[in-house]
Amino acid sequence: MRFLEVTVILLSATLVMNIAIAKSRRKGTSPLLLITILTTFLHFFIEGYRWQMVPLYFLLGLITLVRNKESEKIATAVVSIIWVFSVLLPAAVPVVKLPKPTGPFKIGTTIFHWTDTTRTEWFTEEPDDLRKMMIQLWYPAENSSSNKVSPYIDHIDLRAQAIADRVGLPSFMLDHLHLVKTHSLIEARPIESKELFPLIIFSHGLGGMRTQNTVLMEELASNGYAVVAMDHPYDANMTVFPPNSEASVERIADYRSAIPEGTADSVWLEIRNRQLNTRIADVLFILQQLEAVDTPLLSRINFQKIGIAGHSFGGATAVLSAMQDNRFKAAVALDGWFVPFAIPDAEAKMDVPFLYVGQMSWKSWNEQRHRHYLDLIMSQSGENAYHLSIIGSKHYDYADMPLFSPIMQILGLVGFPDGRKMVKIVNQSTLQFFNQFVRGNTTIDFSNLRFSSSILIRRGLATSS
Structure with missing residues (x-):
């Protein structure tokens, strides 16, 4: 409080x-x-x-x-x-104080609204509707008292109900989230340094949003990274676009990715695979835009050092994006969900370092399919593949949710007994991994992670501890 x-x-x-x-x-x-x-x-x-x-x-x-x-x-x-x-x-239901980032840099943040003119929006019936994106960037910044602190969630008056519907809570339990303060300064000036910022792209899960892992975004940015997260329209719980010349109010892309119960497995897989391909196209479009748009801030990004991460369906997005584009030097899946994969084993080429941090098992239909693809990716990444299983954790433990209320534990939405400790595990493991395989300046050693008694570590296909 x-x-x-x-x-x-x-x-x-x-x-x-x-x-x-x-x-x-x-x-x-x-x-x-x-x-x-x-x-x-x-x-x-x-x-x-x-x-x-x-x-x-x-x-x-x-x-x-x-x-x-x-x-x-x-x-x-x-x-x-x-x-x-x-x-x-x-x-x-407290107004939580987010953990302070451990890096030496202050954090700036800014938001972009971009339209992909090469893709029509298949989630809507309008034939001329183009795929629009809301993107948020976190980066190392100069300290400034004149820049406002970024809210944890914008447009909470619009988002509260959508978030509540996704996690099964009444919306009034979430309408205080606009009071949560981040450590990010809006439009702060980026630091001047000889080293350009390595880039990390983050993809949320179904019904998620770009700020769901803000604590991780800030941790990476405070340690010298530029971090980009997006709202995947119609996959996110809600995407709020700014007004345009035709509308004086915000335009909304609501969640439309649910598949009715009873849908045949083959049809379900076809729909999910189409969504997955759309997400990958989102990622590659954003990467293209970051390189093409010429601003003092974006010129500070090192496009030779790029990593990608994601939670749940975003973990699958991260892995397949890394398979398809060799600009990605490493991929992280936070409790990634690989059931929607629809690629033959022979075509699944994962030749970049890979980190999977997740719960002990996926309690969903066709867990064997998920496990098959996880093991396949681990084997292809070889000695640079790491699988960290967090004992007692659940799916939403891999976003910021365990920080926000003890009620989350009571309702079974999170499982790890200490939310702040859980966040530290995710932050430390992800930062170590990217420091070695994207930045290339440290040697990874997950056995030295704090709270290691809560972690089972698998490397490649052999258990190391």
């Missing part, structure tokens, strides 16, 4: 205790109540209102009435119950 939120809670706790033990309801309560109310106003205007604190706001109003009530025991009990609820609710 945030500083002023905690302060208000502690002051209100003191008020409740004062009411419970004071012989006079007026003795010592009024000055403390005034201080608490003033602190609450500061919290409201500096940190911002959120619905999880409403019971506490109500409590302060109730305390002013309780002080003069004859029925002191009942009133005190009611106030105490409300106070407990007031503390538990914001603690269960």
